[in-house]
Amino acid sequence: MTWADSLRTAWAGMWSSKLRALLTMLGVIIGVAAVITLVAIGNGASQAVASRIETLGTNVLFVTPGPGTPFTTRQVAYIRDNTPVARVVVPLLNSGGQLSVGTSTLAAPVVGTTPGYQALGAIHLAAGRFLVPADITFNRDAVVLGANVSQALFGAGNPVGAHVSLLGQRFTVVGVLQPVGQGPGTSQDNSVFIPLPVAQFLLSTQNLSAVLVGASSPTAASQAQDLLTNLYTNRFGSASSVTVASEDQVLATLSATRATFTNLLAGTALISLVVGGIGIMNIMLVSVTERTREIGVRRAVGAVPEDVVLQFLLEAMVLSLTGGALGVGAGLVMVHLAPLFLKTPAVFTPSAVVLAFVFSTLVGLVFGLYPAVKASHLHPIDALRHSG
């Protein structure tokens, strides 16, 4: 029996019991669709991170306290005094909060900071002004809205001078930022900025989330990084009490985490593909038993055991590959739908399709082999005598 004949037989066999074939393939369809969708979501998240690289400029250092390290506003002066190469030193207190205007509400990252943040060069105003020294001095309840926040709460209108409720306090909108990118989550388009002392008061804390140090050049940034690392290691006795990292390094760590996340998603999806393969093996074993008599007849008219192996193996592969093809189709649909429902970008990669196809082929081969070999080992006499 030639390959073409086996393939035709396998295809006809699948076509003659469509529902059963579809149910058998379902595991592989879901598995392949999951690989493609989840890898796309993972990639989307990574690209969102990458798009933030430009947000703060490359000469900026993040000084971040480790868990339990006391890190108050005094650190700003401490860093400024000890780091002459620092051009700007800006404290940050990150939090989240519910913004409301009238009946519309929105959850957004809230950044407590100082006017120095603007000097980092990452933000540009679309309307109004950024925080000014007087906002800090007089603890004004002033808020600067990210572009998306403004859009969500006020639409196309100019919100400067309007009031929003945030952290149980009424704030006056003093400015709106220009949009920077499509990054989700904590991108500054989605954030709001308020004076640091106000944030500390409302959150009842003296601590900071981080201090940003802006240097005038990459060399200066690198010098400042070494200096501050030594300083804090000596002061707290451990290098992990306070981390000093460039934005690139922070992003690298973040990207690595995202990559792990993507791999984890892909791994989970591949497991479901393997489960799909077990489903195929299950049905192929049933099929071999059901068709014992057919195997006997084929052996009687001249099929050698290899012909029987080929026939059943190709049937398993036709199932897994058809499942793979349907899965790719379903995956492409999901990649387009996921961003609408999950509010997360999904970036389609052709390599995910290749991966999914290679795996579904392997699944067909590996899980089809045992039933096929089992079929070929049937003794023709027993097979012919088999009732049914």
Next chain:
Amino acid sequence: MIRVEGLVKDYPMAGDTVRALHEVTFEIPTGSLAAIMGQSGSGKTTLLNLLAGLDGPTAGRYWLNGRDVSAFGVVEWSRERNRTIGFVFQAFNLLPSMSALGNVELPLVYRRVPPRQRRERAQAALEAMGLAHRAHHRPTELSGGQQQRVAIARALVGDPPLLLADEPTGNLDAETGDEILNLLAALNRQGRTIVIVTHSAEVAARCQLVLRMRDGRMLPAAAGGGA
């Protein structure tokens, strides 16, 4: 066509061996219409399986179509069945998922005959059985007699010199059974060697050569009728 000497078949059974065939020796000349006759348990089915190479003998020698096939392996026997032997079963054994034509094509598929050619030959074989108009029907849409004629077409499509029929009329009513026997007799007259395994004296009476079996032994030829 068939020559067998001292054929023995033992089956292991619960730690013991049961001898199903006791040194059977016989010859069926080319062109015969022969019957192997016996009650169930006489060993006639075991003998048929050995003649078809579906099972191997414990001892003895076997010449098929002038060749010693005693030591044939699984693959050699598959080829031999494909080219030398046509099979007709009691229960027809047509594949239900295929049309009559597809079933008849099957031996040619394993002989690697190209699709168009085997389609033509299968169609011709069905025509010879008077079933050209049923070529595209599934076996379940055919009567018992028609199914058996499809099975005979399948057995003949590869033009094998030997036809082995295992109770070919067993599942048919008397009239249809008669038709099938007439068909086999006609094929025999065209020069094909035909061996029918049966328990029926009526069927055996239609054959020129009758080999009688009892308890795994071949009874002396004198006890038979035939030519």
